[in-house]
Amino acid sequence: MRSRALLLAPFAVSAVVLAGCGGKPPPMAATPQSYVVTIDDDVDELAEATKQAQVHCAQFSRGTRLVSVGEIDGKRLVSFECVAN
Numbered sequence: 001m002r003s004r005a006l007l008l009a010p011f012a013v014s015a016v017v018l019a020g021c022g023g024k025p026p027p028m029a030a031t032p033q034s035y036v037v038t039i040d041d042d043v044d045e046l047a048e049a050t051k052q053a054q055v056h057c058a059q060f061s062r063g064t065r066l067v068s069v070g071e072i073d074g075k076r077l078v079s080f081e082c083v084a085n
Helices: 002-021 043-058
Strands: 034-039 062-072 075-084
Touching: 034 043, 043 062, 043 075
Parallel strands: none
Antiparallel strands: 034 075, 062 075
16 A cells, blocks of 8 residues: 555646646745736736735735836736735
């Protein structure tokens, strides 16, 4: 039984890693003071990025303020500041 578990372990790890690939891209920067993420040029993407920033900042008992939306190297970046409530 133990040898079967050892044989299946690499597949379980691969499944977890691949499952993470299908989700949203991780933020470019996430600190207690800020949250920066790339988005597509889409209003829905901006709304989703705002929700992600709110969840991130809430971990530190802070609110969220949109600082900027810009473009660097063909990627649209959205920057938020985590502010005191």
